[in-house]
Amino acid sequence: MHSKPKPRKAAESAFNFLPAPAHHRAAQKASRATPHRPLHVLKFGGTSVGDAACIENVLRIISSAAQKTQAVVVVSAMAGVTNQLMSAAACAAAGNTAQAATIFQELRLQHQRVAGALIPASADRRQLTHRMRTLFNEGEYLCQAASLAHELTPQMLDSIASLGERLSASLVATALAARGLTCEAITATELIATDANYGAANPCIEITRQLCQARLAPSLRHGIIPVVTGFIGATPEGTLTTLGRGGSDYSATILAAALDASEVTIWTDVNGVLTADPRLVPEACTIPEISYSEASDLAHFGAKVLHPKTLQPVMQSDIPVWIRNSFAPENSGTRISPTGTASRGQVKAITTSEAQLITLHGPAAVVPEAPSRAKAAVSALCDGPWVTAKPHSRSEFLMVVSPAITERAALALRVEFAEELAEQRIDRVSIGSVLAIVTLVGQALHNLAEIRRRTLAALHHRQIKVLAIAEQSSDGNLSMLVAQQDANAALTLLHQEFQLGELVSEELAVKTF
Ligand code: ADP
Ligand code: ASP
Ligand code: MG
16 A cells, blocks of 8 residues: 655645745744744643633643743633534434533533633623623524524534634633733634635635734734634635634644744643654653654644644744643643654654545456546545555455545545446445554654564564555655554554654754764
8 A cells, every 4th residue: 555645845735825925934034033022822722721720720821921922822622522512513403402402501511610710700700701601602593503404514513613612712811811911812713714615624824814914913012912712714705614623733833824923832731742642652752853744744644632734834934833731831842843853764653543445346446547546536535544555356446544534435436436337347335344554653764674574573473463554655654554453552562662662862862962
């Protein structure tokens, strides 16, 4: 199978990141070179704003940052809230309005409790309560509409899913104000212009830049801290869109690019980008510095710590992105920079993601143009990990896609190969069980053949079967397909094999000399 192409530079990407005009670039360099007014974007994820105690940490981090820099804050919904909202929407559309109402009632209470714990009774708190009530009413109204129509359009789902960020931005801004900071909650519909691809909208950076400069620059000049909703954008007509699940990271870098920020910090619940997901490999350790391309590869192949598109907006302007732990701000975390530190051709991190096989059976599935046609049909659907696999037999073509798009990908393939199917030159398009992709990531894996040999030997030794291995099309990663139940064991084993737990000291040694 072929590995996915190297992450594209923003300039080559299919997304609407138009190159910044020369005068913007010059202004950007000048503003970043000005030591007095650096602009810092701070993004806080769901667990970081998960309850009142967590939000207290966040308020301390913002207050301290605001003393040194101009700060733009981006917040996610409180942990779990987006899932709850989406499930309320699905319940309503399926006619289960009672369940939707119960979810809304719980969410109302949860937010009210947090507001009560963080903000003393005051006019500001009354205003916040009113704002939250309006937002919940909007959500329930949309759910009622979905229930009456027995339909949930992607546009309605985005509006409902966005409520969590709209609530948390208001909450955090009011709590900051209660601690004496001048701030303003802003819904990113005013700032981030996107296309109408609901659920995974693509930003247009040039319009976004104009909106941000007009809306945020004056506030920043007056020392006001904007507290912006993550995850959200709007079409040029003003209809709300979302950027995809986990998209608040992306919001932060879009705003950073649009405002020529000097850096972005993504505050989360782990000490940076680790050598593996610490939930799966407890001995994983923090990588002090990593390149844009390595971090993009990790995110693309399943590391949830970053939304896969996060680095696209900052690639053109080389804005560094830090990943830090809001629960342990004393740790410096990971710096993601254009080139990272040299990993001397070594494996730097390992990740896993779910995958599903789609097989085209029949002689027309193995003609030379079949792979490129299949790729074109499926790539229009997703940015998720997918690779094409070598056929097991002479009359099969295999494709690996994310389970999230399997059904749609199979449909796209049936449409693309409709003629061959009708003429029975392709017998069928079948969907296999869910498998796992395990990916080793590093910069310039020069000795890829050796890494591949060691990987296969280590897995074979533990009787872990490699179902397919990616052919190298990038020197930055090596992917293989294993059974889902073998993924965690493979991860742990390869983490040991490549001594990733020792990476920190090696990296520090490189830095010291
Ligand atoms: P947030 O709510 O802050 O956006 P996420 O849950 O989206 O946070 O991402 C953080 C989680 O990403 C961590 O708790 C961790 O389990 C997971 N993760 C997966 N791979 C990695 C990795 N290589 N390094 C760090 N965290 C990882
Ligand atoms: N709240 C959104 C989600 O859960 C966006 C984010 O957290 O980044 O997907
Ligand atoms: Mg996240």
